[in-house]
Amino acid sequence: MGTREQVHEALGQMTDAERKVAHSFLANYPSSGLSTVAEFAELAGTSAPTVLRFVSRLGFSGYPEFQRALRAEIQAELLSPLEKGERSHAGSALGAYFDRAAVNIAATLDAIPESEFEAACALLSDHKAACYCLGGRFSDAIARYMAAHLRIVRPNVRRFQDQTSTWDDQLLDVKASDVVVLFDIRRYQRDLVHLSELLGERRARIVLITDNWLSPISRYAKVVLPCAIDAGRTWDSSVALLALVEAIIDRVTHKDWDASRGRIQALEHIHWNKPSAGG
Structure with missing residues (x-):
């Protein structure tokens, strides 16, 4: 599940302040999540602790883990056919x-x-x-x-x-x-x-x-x-x-x-x- 899917799934359990962060993240994906906690909070109009609670709500242990997942997700989105073609399979194609x-x-x-x-x-x-x-x-x-x-x-x-x-x-x-x-x-x-x-x-x-x-x-x-x-x-x-x-x-x-x-x-x-x- 991608981070945006995780956000959509968790929206119903979020506080009003966390939802502000969620909506800012969805509207400014992926740049908001790749910024610092302070910059993300300023963009969302909330505080840094609220951003960290938002990240925790998604199941991440901390902001660095959230950003690693986001970067991996972006990399997967941009994979070219040549990069995907390196994978192999065994047995009947x-x-x-x-x-x-x-x-x-x-x-x-x-x-x-x-x-x-x-x-x-x-x-x-x-x-x-x-x-x-x-x-x-x-x-x-x-x-x-x-x-x-x-x-x-x-x-x-x-x-x-x-x-x-x-x-x-x-x-x-x-x-x-x-x-x-x-x-x-x-x-x-x-x-x-x-x-x-x-x-x-x-x-x-x-x-x-x-x-x-x-x-x-x-x-x-x-x-x-x-x-x-x-x-x-x-x-x-x-x-x-x-x-x-x-x-x-x-x-x-x-x-x-x-x-x-x-x-x-x-x-x-x-x-x-x-x-x-x-x-």
């Missing part, structure tokens, strides 16, 4: 990879509270709000997959087009309370983070699907769903992300089955009543 994928799915299930999953599905089931999907260099394929399914069972599903130069234009159509599903995993994309800032200004509701280190987009998101992606090899795995998306699609489809069934039936009617190509 196929079996080892499938075993790791199963571990990642199980870890993702443990990491996502049922309440957060239901909150995401509730947002995506709000037919009064438009729904947008977008991902990063590799995860956008999953965003496309998600949008293709959601478009069948609910209205007003759209995708931000691939050219980042046109995103500002497309933002003109995003209204307050619209829902935007963003995918962002390590090494996080600056253009997606900037887009999330602009979406926040327009008061859109962001559902973030990310990794266990949490994209910086998490500070703007209404719901954050972390997935385990480390495959122990050169490339990170998207298996858990896809499994989560399929679970969301299934839940949204059946939350309002009458509406979903009506749209599926209408689509089937259109499909089977197309005029055949004539000569």
Whole structure:
């Protein structure tokens, strides 16, 4: 579990002063945690002892241990495929990879509270709000997959087009309370983070699907769903992300089955009543 996940999990047990430190840490990750205790306290508007109590609340023996964990976490976020490729495996490559994928799915299930999953599905089931999907260099394929399914069972599903130069234009159509599903995993994309800032200004509701280190987009998101992606090899795995998306699609489809069934039936009617190509 990353430090940001630890903070989110411990928020309910914190005092008001400790929560101020927590919110400052989340809003200024990772720089706040890498500063001195005094600097961290000044940034959070609290005292040095409060910062130390916050660190203790997370389960660390002291501030140095907290900073060591934070540095290791940052290093893991920035690993390149070349660095990850140095690890080796024994036995069947196929079996080892499938075993790791199963571990990642199980870890993702443990990491996502049922309440957060239901909150995401509730947002995506709000037919009064438009729904947008977008991902990063590799995860956008999953965003496309998600949008293709959601478009069948609910209205007003759209995708931000691939050219980042046109995103500002497309933002003109995003209204307050619209829902935007963003995918962002390590090494996080600056253009997606900037887009999330602009979406926040327009008061859109962001559902973030990310990794266990949490994209910086998490500070703007209404719901954050972390997935385990480390495959122990050169490339990170998207298996858990896809499994989560399929679970969301299934839940949204059946939350309002009458509406979903009506749209599926209408689509089937259109499909089977197309005029055949004539000569």
